[in-house]
Amino acid sequence: MVKNMVEPLTAIGAALAIGLSAIAAAIAEKDIGAAAVGAIAENEDLFVKGLIMTVLPETIVLFGFVISYMILGA
């Protein structure tokens, strides 16, 4: 019984790792993105700065992504 649970739980763990980290990145990007759009509306030159700031939290997903791969691969 316990043994049978290992595989599904591994899959759930991997899913949680990527899913939750994606939600976290989304929450972070939401606020930055809104502020960036506001700033760009004021001054178009801030486009790239805004873009860079907005995509910074993406790294969070990538950590989750790597972890979920490690969970599945191990």
Next chain:
Amino acid sequence: MCKVTIAGPKSMRDQVVSFLYGREILHIDEYTRPADEKVLDIGIPTEKASRLSEDLVKLRSIKKHLNVSKNSKTQIDRKVVSIDTPDQKEISTQIDGIDAQIVDHLDKIRALNDSLALLKAKEDIVAPISRLDLDWKVFTQYDHLSYQVGYLPKNVDISKFKKELSDITDDQQLFHEDYAGRHIIAVFAVNGKKDEIATLLSNNNFVQISLRCLEEFEGHSDSILKTINDEQKHLTAEKKRLKDEMASLGEKYSSFIIDNEHDYSRDLEVGEAPLRFAESKNAFLIEGWIPEKDNRSMESELRNKTHGKIYIKMAEAGEDAPVELKNPKGVKPFEFLIDLYSRPSYGEIDPTFFMFLTFPLFFGFMLGDLGYGLLTFALFFIIRAKAKGDEIRSVLSVLMFASFMTAVFGIVFGEFFGAEHIFGYHMTPILHRLHHPITLLNLAIGMGVAHVNMGLMIGFYNMLKAHGLKAAILEKASWMTLQAGGVVLALGNTTIGAIIMLVSVVMITLGEGLKGLFELPSILANILSYSRLMAVGLASAILALVVNEMAHMAFSSGGFGLIMGTIILVAGHSIAIFLGFLSPFIHSMRLHYVEFFMKFYTGGGQKYIPFGRRD
């Protein structure tokens, strides 16, 4: 760059300015007057400049109204600067003439539009009433009668309404007809029953038409309508005639307008140049930069031109000098991506070439599809051939490089529009993305390690040049040491790895202070960030695959499914290509701006724009 100072008597000023304009090498350092400055002030534009700017405003308004665009054949390089064009008066008069004609035409068109709007309003009233087949003279002032004209909603039962009306009084008459989904009615009744009829009407949601503005009409309502329509036709024809005249004016004067706009804005730039440098009562002082290779020739030319009456000083440029990027033709489009971020500061390594190497590489690695690559390459090539404007052409060139690398990686991954076949021929992938994702991930991380360390090495060089070897080692090489320690640690040699890492941490702390300590994990984050190369790539590959499978399902059902399948294929791959360009472009850009540039790039440089250069 060389810092140049040119000073001389005011009498030589215009000559010097027009010479500099023609040479196109001096980047003027704009003069701002310090608060305590007594002698030098901002220069005063030439007298001619104000007249020029007036005419230029007129020219531009003419150009806009006549819809003249820049593709006129007479686009010649009019570089000769004429400080006092002899025929300027004549041209001025001509401009005034054209301007007057246009203003006249525009006034007439505006008046016509007003009349047409009024006619339309009248038509809207007369057209429904004409259905009632009445002579207009019935709508007049009566002593004992009153009348109402207007609409009843569709759902009102006219025969019932008629009965209710005759219940009120017999001294009435109702005319009614259907018009545009409503009833148009006219009720005539004796004055005494006016209020009761009004109540009845309002109970039936009556909408009244006011006839006040139409009192001048006479005759049958049909003929009135005809008069209005005739008048409309006449005015519309007149309006068209005026517009045609404007268009022919535009054709007639297009080269005159374009050439003179060119000349005028050039002369104006020369005339207003004194606003950008300093002047005293009797002398002028221009400061700016010129490229080193030109400084000798310009100095002697200027001396000859002015017979040695001016003072020129050349000096070594400092950090505030403007920056001109010099790249070979193929690499040049990538300067666009650099300027989007920030121009390099003076003396810093220009990263355009590195961007040229790795930007398309990352892009291709992510999208990686032979079909997409070839299709979009052809597409961008065609658009680029037709596009005008340097910026848009740069973007398209960058995209073409990206498409090329997409095709190359398409061969590596063995993908053609998501499938593994090209028209029946099986492609043997060197690396199958979906079957070997871990290999793909390792490759991506490997590229990350290489890229980040390339950034650190450039940073090392910059630091070496700017602050010496010690700073370079402590601030840049230390990070590489940290990575090396990590590798040794991962390979299993715990003690040595830990020692190397500890040493590097000490170096980082010495180099960047406590801030460096907090940023220690950032190097890992930076490198892991490149795993997006694999993630975005897998997503695009799977998207293409899904499109193909959906289409396959539709095709196998036959009949109508064949059409559906084709639609799914075309629309699906179009979306996949669009997304496939948007997200790798942004991600590739981000990897450069965030992970790569932050290792070495300062930026904030000023763009070198020589006085006289025009787009």
